[in-house]
Amino acid sequence: MKFLRMRPGYGEQLIAEGDVEVAEDEERLVEEFRSQLEQGMWAAVPVKTEAGRREAEMVRAFEDIPRTTDRVIFFPRAAGGAA
Amino acid sequence: MTPALAATAIVVLALLWEVLHPWAARKLEILRANRARRAEGDGLPGYDPGRERRAEQRARELLKSCVNEEEWAMYRDLGFIRVWGGESGAAGDDVLARDLRGVPYAYLVYPHKPIVAYLPQTGQLLNEYCVEFPDESRPFGSPRLPDSDDVLAKWMALNGDERRLIAEANLHLPGRQIDPRQVQRDIWRLGRWERERLERRASAGQDGPRGVTQ
Numbered sequence: 001m002k003f004l005r006m007r008p009g010y011g012e013q014l015i016a017e018g019d020v021e022v023a024e025d026e027e028r029l030v031e032e033f034r035s036q037l038e039q040g041m042w043a044a045v046p047v048k049t050e051a052g053r054r055e056a057e058m059v060r061a062f063e064d065i066p067r068t069t070d071r072v073i074f075f076p077r078a079a080g081g082a083a
Numbered sequence: 084m085t086p087a088l089a090a091t092a093i094v095v096l097a098l099l100w101e102v103l104h105p106w107a108a109r110k111l112e113i114l115r116a117n118r119a120r121r122a123e124g125d126g127l128p129g130y131d132p133g134r135e136r137r138a139e140q141r142a143r144e145l146l147k148s149c150v151n152e153e154e155w156a157m158y159r160d161l162g163f164i165r166v167w168g169g170e171s172g173a174a175g176d177d178v179l180a181r182d183l184r185g186v187p188y189a190y191l192v193y194p195h196k197p198i199v200a201y202l203p204q205t206g207q208l209l210n211e212y213c214v215e216f217p218d219e220s221r222p223f224g225s226p227r228l229p230d231s232d233d234v235l236a237k238w239m240a241l242n243g244d245e246r247r248l249i250a251e252a253n254l255h256l257p258g259r260q261i262d263p264r265q266v267q268r269d270i271w272r273l274g275r276w277e278r279e280r281l282e283r284r285a286s287a288g289q290d291g292p293r294g295v296t297q
Contacts, residue, residue, distance in 0.1 A: 006142075006218075008226055011140070011145065012142070042240070046239075053151060055243075056238070057243050075235075075236040078248050079215050079216070079217060
């Protein structure tokens with residue numbers, strides 16, 4: 001599982017990677033997930049429906065991430081703006 | 084005679100030195116500064132003019148890998164994505180969904196512009212939702228995501244939790260920031276784009292494997 005973070009002036013950055021079936025990796029991913037949320041990020045998981053349609057799920061806890069997903073994308077939380 | 088000429092020449096040289104010395108010193112200083120700037124890599128320190136372009140390229144690849152093929156083609160060809168409303172399963176209590184009583188609605192998602200809600204059946208514009216995704220860590224001096232990342236963030240948030248995104252946005256009537264004539268034109272372009280796409284697909288089906296595919 002890869003954690004990607006959108007960055008201004010950069011595009012996405014790989015911030016963590018690991019196998020959720022390996023306890024040590026999972027612990028590291030959990031820590032990173034919490035850290036990103038504490039920094040004000042939102043997390044989304046790209047998913048594919050049974051009909052083959054691509055969608056996204058917003059996740060608020062590590063436990064909500066489907067175990068089979070290969071990437072979680074973090075992006076700054078939405079704020080009402082002028083644009 | 085000769086000593087008089089020599090004395091005059093010395094005086095002239097001394098006067099020229101007095102006049103030209105400050106000018107020469109200034110020129111020398113500019114020359115040294117330019118050389119030092121070139122040695123440091125020219126322009127602003129640490130500024131890379133290709134960075135934004137590379138960031139946008141990376142963002143486009145990520146967007147393409149996440150959205151549906153039709154949505155990617157829409158963004159590539161038209162510069163925006165249409166996202167249907169009320170499909171995230173979280174819009175049940177949303178004011179917009181409730182007021183429309185089951186009438187299908189959709190959003191036009193532009194990069195770094197408000198999200199525009201409208202009725203696809205009539206083309207009526209409903210609202211503008213002004214929303215940003217500012218990264219206050221400002222790793223490269225600006226909090227703005229690349230254009231395609233901004234579109235992807237809106238797409239994921241609308242898909243995954245429409246109500247949450249709409250709740251965070253500033254709600255305005257249509258026309259506050261985007262000219263309604265431009266949105267109407269985009270809706271018309273989208274309709275034409277979809278028709279042409281369907282026709283191409285239909286003719287590709289008739290032509291079999293020789294047909295054009297997208």
